[in-house]
Amino acid sequence: MHVEDKFTAETWPAAPEKQTLEGKNKFLGFWLFLGGETVLFASLFATYLALKDKVPNAEHTLAKDLFELPIVFVATMLLLTSSLTSVYAMYHMKNFNFKKMQLWLGLTVLLGFAFLLLEIYEFNHYVHEYHHTFTSSAFGSAFYTLVGFHGGHVAFGLLWIVTLMVRNAKRGLDLYNAPKFYVASLYWHFIDVVWVFIFTVVYLMGMVG
Amino acid sequence: MASEQTHSGNPKVDIEYRKKKSAEEMRYQIVSFSMMIFLTLVAFIAVGYGDFSAWFIVPFILLLAIVQVVFQLYYFMHMSHKGHEAPALFLYSGLLVGLITILTFMTIIWW
Numbered sequence: 539m540h541v542e543d544k545f546t547a548e549t550w551p552a553a554p555e556k557q558t559l560e561g562k563n564k565f566l567g568f569w570l571f572l573g574g575e576t577v578l579f580a581s582l583f584a585t586y587l588a589l590k591d592k593v594p595n596a597e598h599t600l601a602k603d604l605f606e607l608p609i610v611f612v613a614t615m616l617l618l619t620s621s622l623t624s625v626y627a628m629y630h631m632k633n634f635n636f637k638k639m640q641l642w643l644g645l646t647v648l649l650g651f652a653f654l655l656l657e658i659y660e661f662n663h664y665v666h667e668y669h670h671t672f673t674s675s676a677f678g679s680a681f682y683t684l685v686g687f688h689g690g691h692v693a694f695g696l697l698w699i700v701t702l703m704v705r706n707a708k709r710g711l712d713l714y715n716a717p718k719f720y721v722a723s724l725y726w727h728f729i730d731v732v733w734v735f736i737f738t739v740v741y742l743m744g745m746v747g
Numbered sequence: 748m749a750s751e752q753t754h755s756g757n758p759k760v761d762i763e764y765r766k767k768k769s770a771e772e773m774r775y776q777i778v779s780f781s782m783m784i785f786l787t788l789v790a791f792i793a794v795g796y797g798d799f800s801a802w803f804i805v806p807f808i809l810l811l812a813i814v815q816v817v818f819q820l821y822y823f824m825h826m827s828h829k830g831h832e833a834p835a836l837f838l839y840s841g842l843l844v845g846l847i848t849i850l851t852f853m854t855i856i857w858w
Binding site for chain 1 (some may be wrong): 753769804805856857
């Protein structure tokens, strides 16, 4: 099988993402990258945990007075659901249903975008209501670096998926782009994995004190 | 992988079989998702409404997070499928280095 081959639902391979050498390499290389991302985020978590609530004086707001559970809960539900919609997209990719794959990827993008807007609102709220900024304290720096880096990953993931959707809109599914869609969805799930630890370690543990 | 391809010689039979397999897997995905939502709800309720000591709640919500992430990795990211030995090696190596980093930062920075 070659990248240029045209397929039907009958001839489409069961694991299209690993059918070509390029696909296999992408798959392996991408997981290596995710291993590296794990180290990156772990070091940001380590920094945050070491610097949590380390503020110069009593005028600075601490984690337990800063965070509000409802907004974090909504953000979590949005990102968790977007992980499921990207699973649906890959389900349709494996069934060679390009239109439905695009539809579910579109939903994923919408949910991810809503998450990002909520995060922008949240940061804006902290800065203006509590004067909790990147430079206000070590706590602030560590918080915005960790959560902001995750938000940056969400923004990058959105651009990535939208680019794939637009560039392949007329091409349809083939072995050239199947690994690309697959790897982008892996990235999206990884973003959700990181968020699970952010809402637990930063927000929930922050509320506990 | 090519070896996973079914070849009964009849494409119509093959596609029926594969669609059934996909639908079955999708059911597992839905179950995983429901579990993830449930674990998230438990964690939020325990912190928001529960009256527990920090000594209990912190390990508890961390455990819920780990279980949820296992669902995410093994079902949503297909690590339960064959051919994920190298990804598991990469991920767990990263995790090992990461956990050592966290342990180090939490113990010696304010020593």
